[in-house]
Amino acid sequence: MSTMSPASPLRAAPPAIPDTTSSAPVAPDGPPAPVRRPALDWRIRFAVLALIWGFSFLLIKVGTQAYAPFQVTLGRLVFGTAVLAVAMAVKRVGLPRGARTWGHLTVAAFFLNALPFSLFAYAELTIPSTLAGICNATSPLWGMALSVVAFSEDRPTRRRVAGLGLGFIGVLTVLGVWQGFSGLDLGGTVMALLAALSYPVGWIYLRRTLAGSGGSALSMTGxxxxxxxxxxxxxxxxxxxxxxxxxxxxxxxxxxxxALGTGLAMLVQYGLVAEIGPTTAQMVTYFVPVIATVAGVTLLGEHLSWNTPVGALVVLAGAALTQSRARGGSRSRRGSTARQA
Structure with missing residues (x-):
């Protein structure tokens, strides 16, 4: 988490900005290796992944009721790492080699795991899990804005700029800016938004440093x-x-x-990307805030004002627009964009 995020959390990258929750590192460029089709239909695994990441924000809220945010994050990483270690042992995949690779992965681990996971945990001390899940959905908006600066080939189209503006309006709607942020804790909300910003910072860093490095995606994720x-x-x-x-x-x-929201989720997403491609696999991102909202309201009894779901829908619409591009652009750039596990 995803919490994802993510991640994250979270993950093969789509042509422009990677998925917003899984927080996993890039894999080498080039055509994917042949993958044996799993027995479980990809639609079922897609739904399971959305549920896992959607419930991650509820799990963070429950965990912070008894443990400090850093302790929740440490436990999350310990159990997530354990799951990937088992997967690596079963597949007989070793850790990557080279000081350069480990150095870049250290930076990636901070921006894609340690920092956002901790920020979400601290944020949920003062804000509802529903709001944290919605803030997570702003990652594609941050990613689109940052990619324009970081990569000369990521030129903004009118549609993507419109999506960025629409997403910004959605964030203001969620916060209820006309009512003085609807009584929400500003500090917690800012931390959740910074957590969402941290993911694309990490993705862009990996894309600039380790794309085409030749390492195994599972190895680098672990x-x-x-x-x-x-x-x-x-x-x-x-x-x-x-x-x-x-x-x-x-x-x-x-x-x-x-174990589920970090470790297993990464493995499921890796399989989805290999089978159905990053563009379709990343659509799980748009179900996460919906599930997070339903879980928070029904299981935790969190209050939901009208502006929260309305703003969330606007944010998701804006995020979807920022990920759209002209026909042909996706194919020409897919080879140069790092894939994540």
């Missing part, structure tokens, strides 16, 4: 999560103390957040 775990393992003891008790429900929430 290394990235391992490095993120090390980063949190260093930081967490400095700002938290060992919990006096370990309530079962919040503990299970952290375990599920890591």
């Amino acid at each position: 290394a990235q999560l391992l490095l993120g775990t090390v980063q949190l393992a260093v930081v967490t003891p400095l700002f938290t103390t060992v919990p006096g008790s370990f309530p079962v429900v919040p503990l299970l929430a952290v375990v599920a957040l890591g």
